[in-house]
Amino acid sequence: MTRHVLAxxxxxxxxxxxxxxxxxxxxxxxxxxxxxxxxEVLQHQTPDAIISDINMPRLDGFGLxxxxxxxxxxxxxxxxxxxxxxxxxxxxxxxxxxxxxxxxKPFEAAKLIKALQMIAG
Amino acid sequence: MTQTDxxxxxxxxxxxxxxxxxLEQLADALADPxxxxxxxxxVNAAFRAVHSVKGGAASFELDQLxxxxxxxxxxxxxxRAGRRRVDPALMRRILPAADHLSFLIEAARAGRTCVxxxxxxxxxxxSENPASGDWxxxxxxxxxxxxxxxxxxxxxxxxxxxxxARIDLSTETLPHLSDINPEEGYLSWQLRLPGTIAEQALxxxxxxxxxxxxxxITRAVGPALSQAKxxxxxxxxxxxxxxxxxxxxxxxxxxxxxxxxxELVIGQSMLEQTIAPALANSHSPARTAFDTLTSLTSDLQDxxxxxxxxxVKPLFQRMSRILRDAAAVAGKEATIRFLGEMTEVDxxxxxxxxxxxxxxxxxxxxxxxEKPADRxxxxxxxxxxxxxxxxxxxxxxxxxxxxxGAGIDRARVRAVAVxxxxxxxxQRLTDAETDALLFHPGFSTAxxxxxxxxxxxxxxxxxxxxxxxGGRITIESQPGQGTRFQLSLPLTLAVTDGMALRSGGQIxxxxxxxxxxxxxxxxxxIRRLDDGTELMQIRxxxxxxxxxxxxxxLPESTPHHDHSVAVLxxxxxxxxxxxxxxxxxxxxxxxxxxxxxxxxxxxxxxAATILGDGRVAxxxxxxxxVRRAGSPAVPPSETERLAG
Numbered sequence: 001m002t003r004h005v006l007a008x009x010x011x012x013x014x015x016x017x018x019x020x021x022x023x024x025x026x027x028x029x030x031x032x033x034x035x036x037x038x039x040e041v042l043q044h045q046t047p048d049a050i051i052s053d054i055n056m057p058r059l060d061g062f063g064l065x066x067x068x069x070x071x072x073x074x075x076x077x078x079x080x081x082x083x084x085x086x087x088x089x090x091x092x093x094x095x096x097x098x099x100x101x102x103x104x105k106p107f108e109a110a111k112l113i114k115a116l117q118m119i120a121g
Numbered sequence: 122m123t124q125t126d127x128x129x130x131x132x133x134x135x136x137x138x139x140x141x142x143x144l145e146q147l148a149d150a151l152a153d154p155x156x157x158x159x160x161x162x163x164v165n166a167a168f169r170a171v172h173s174v175k176g177g178a179a180s181f182e183l184d185q186l187x188x189x190x191x192x193x194x195x196x197x198x199x200x201r202a203g204r205r206r207v208d209p210a211l212m213r214r215i216l217p218a219a220d221h222l223s224f225l226i227e228a229a230r231a232g233r234t235c236v237x238x239x240x241x242x243x244x245x246x247x248s249e250n251p252a253s254g255d256w257x258x259x260x261x262x263x264x265x266x267x268x269x270x271x272x273x274x275x276x277x278x279x280x281x282x283x284x285x286a287r288i289d290l291s292t293e294t295l296p297h298l299s300d301i302n303p304e305e306g307y308l309s310w311q312l313r314l315p316g317t318i319a320e321q322a323l324x325x326x327x328x329x330x331x332x333x334x335x336x337x338i339t340r341a342v343g344p345a346l347s348q349a350k351x352x353x354x355x356x357x358x359x360x361x362x363x364x365x366x367x368x369x370x371x372x373x374x375x376x377x378x379x380x381x382x383x384e385l386v387i388g389q390s391m392l393e394q395t396i397a398p399a400l401a402n403s404h405s406p407a408r409t410a411f412d413t414l415t416s417l418t419s420d421l422q423d424x425x426x427x428x429x430x431x432x433v434k435p436l437f438q439r440m441s442r443i444l445r446d447a448a449a450v451a452g453k454e455a456t457i458r459f460l461g462e463m464t465e466v467d468x469x470x471x472x473x474x475x476x477x478x479x480x481x482x483x484x485x486x487x488x489x490x491e492k493p494a495d496r497x498x499x500x501x502x503x504x505x506x507x508x509x510x511x512x513x514x515x516x517x518x519x520x521x522x523x524x525x526g527a528g529i530d531r532a533r534v535r536a537v538a539v540x541x542x543x544x545x546x547x548q549r550l551t552d553a554e555t556d557a558l559l560f561h562p563g564f565s566t567a568x569x570x571x572x573x574x575x576x577x578x579x580x581x582x583x584x585x586x587x588x589x590x591g592g593r594i595t596i597e598s599q600p601g602q603g604t605r606f607q608l609s610l611p612l613t614l615a616v617t618d619g620m621a622l623r624s625g626g627q628i629x630x631x632x633x634x635x636x637x638x639x640x641x642x643x644x645x646x647i648r649r650l651d652d653g654t655e656l657m658q659i660r661x662x663x664x665x666x667x668x669x670x671x672x673x674x675l676p677e678s679t680p681h682h683d684h685s686v687a688v689l690x691x692x693x694x695x696x697x698x699x700x701x702x703x704x705x706x707x708x709x710x711x712x713x714x715x716x717x718x719x720x721x722x723x724x725x726x727x728a729a730t731i732l733g734d735g736r737v738a739x740x741x742x743x744x745x746x747v748r749r750a751g752s753p754a755v756p757p758s759e760t761e762r763l764a765g
Contacts, residue, residue: 069268078270078272095332098269098270099269099270100269100270100329101271101328101329102329115329117279118275118326118328118329119270119271120275121274121275
């Protein structure tokens with residue numbers, strides 16, 4: 001069964017890169033531009049995993065994770081954070097908010113897919 | 122590091138400097154009680170130290186050193202991989218090997234070869250307990266692992282991709298169905314994987330869950346299993362060697378920076394005097410800007426000082442080894458105890474202390490501590506204790522060396538002093554005066570010249586070395602209880618807070634840390650004793666007077682001290698004296714410029730500085746002034762400066 005991933009990032013370039021990497025690896029991809037848009041998507045769809053940026057307008061990545069973890073049916077959805085640096089405090093904050101894993105930008109497609117497999121099979 | 126035409130030679134010099142640091146790190150790790158428990162931090166530190174020695178030695182083709190380090194390193198590698206654990210037997214083998222490593226480094230530095238001690242390495246290998254090789258993993262997810270959307274199945278699948286694995290699910294902690302909390306994690310897994318898999322590959326599978334599970338990864342050998350947890354922790358802490366990245370800087374460059382900051386301070390105070398009118402208004406833009414500049418200069422100064430400051434710990438550790446060697450030669454048992462070893466002191470002072478402290482430690486073992494049999498007879502523990510302590514005290518650093526030995530044999534000291542004509546046979550001395558004889562040049566009570574502290578070099582050499590650093594030494598002894606040496610040193614040789622005074626037409630500076638209070642002198646407060654000693658009554662207490670102008674040989678402007686100012690100063694021991702000066706000018710920070718290389722020791726003077734207007738001013742030595750107070754005025758050139 002084709003795996004479905006929701007990718008959230010306010011940068012069009014990153015969204016395009018994510019889309020390319022994920023579709024090439026055989027995933028079905030839905031894109032969102034920020035946390036609020038992602039939450040709208042989650043009202044109608046149940047992706048197997050979410051990949052999200054941290055810094056975004058309206059609702060940032062931390063806020064998105066916290067919201068997702070409160071929605072029945074999405075509480076256990078794996079969420080991969082895209083961080084710009086591997087700062088331990090960022091990881092710690094993402095983990096505290098409920099993130100499943102993280103990947104450092106700029107990412108290599110192979111690493112992204114590997115991380116995704118680790119959290120979503 | 123000195124400039125040399127051969128860049129490789131310079132790097133080689135730097136390598137041997139680094140080796141000293143690495144040996145200290147190794148000694149540090151081995152001495153830590155946690156090492157005996159195979160604690161990962163200490164094992165890793167030891168491994169890295171030996172590993173770095175090996176790497177450098179190989180680059181310079183120091184084959185004997187690199188070969189030894191290579192095999193020595195293996196022991197620590199086995200420990201950190203959980204293949205072995207530290208036990209007392211291994212500890213007894215590691216220590217001599219570590220010693221030999223330092224001998225090899227010394228030999229390599231001198232271009233010599235060293236005796237072959239591969240027997241030490243064989244001894245290390247003998248307690249070898251080779252692992253079967255297979256990886257053993259215990260993995261117990263916590264509730265947080267599930268709460269963050271992680272799934273053990275994906276992790277197990279990822280591990281299976283690495284190689285054939287045997288996976289056992291443990292349901293031991295699974296409660297009765299009615300007691301199950303669906304948010305809680307109850308399951309754990311035990312896996313066995315081929316030893317050919319790289320440990321990092323295994324670790325990568327747990328990258329996202331390290332903090333939300335109990336994880337133990339180790340080589341699957343019977344006794345090593347209990348070490349598994351430590352090994353797992355080891356990886357987490359492995360990269361955190363120090364407190365952050367470090368960079369090695371040429372000391373000359375720091376000194377140049379230090380000098381520049383000193384000049385900057387002087388320049389700033391020149392500027393302050395020049396633009397004083399503009400600064401008078403505390404709300405003027407000039408004032409605000411100047412205050413900012415002042416605060417920045419001060420921060421800059423502190424930062425530069427901090428670069429040069431180092432904890433005394435490595436110095437103390439070196440003493441630990443000297444004590445061990447000295448005790449072995451003297452046939453005595455001794456341990457060393459450190460207090461306040463993280464006290465930070467300027468690097469130049471630490472360097473200057475190595476020689477005197479070495480001598481004092483040897484002295485303590487050789488002359489202070491009794492032989493084990495004698496100690497037993499006295500009801501003391503057979504093993505003597507030497508305590509080294511460091512602490513900051515009134516702007517100086519106080520280093521104490523205390524042994525619990527026999528104390529000073531004053532009768533014998535006296536006999537030797539009479540024998541050598543240092544004192545008359547009927548001269549009466551207080552205990553303190555007798556003890557002070559030990560500092561007399563060439564004084565030694567050792568019956569035989571030993572390879573350690575004999576050689577006719579006495580405490581006078583120690584005192585001279587400390588004096589060069591602007592330090593003082595005092596001695597205190599209790600018969601049967603031990604001897605205590607107190608070393609008082611400046612924190613830095615660079616900057617001091619001082620009070621500017623005028624005396625005999627000159628501007629002088631007094632270190633602020635030594636000043637207790639200042640009082641206006643009234644002639645009626647002064648008592649003159651028959652021997653010419655002058656005392657002054659301050660708050661009902663009689664304090665010795667010291668006329669600064671007289672001590673320095675300056676023209677006395679106020680012969681009867683009327684209308685002059687008394688500055689009450691105290692030395693490290695709390696002894697006080699009232700220094701008589703004409704007036705107090707202000708308080709300022711000054712850059713210390715040494716005088717000793719140009720003028721040698723000068724009575725009452727510690728150093729010099731340059732004032733804001735470019736004039737040179739002398740910095741007074743309060744301790745020396747206190748000692749001079751109360752003694753009849755003697756021309757400075759005829760008095761030998763006491764211990765500092």
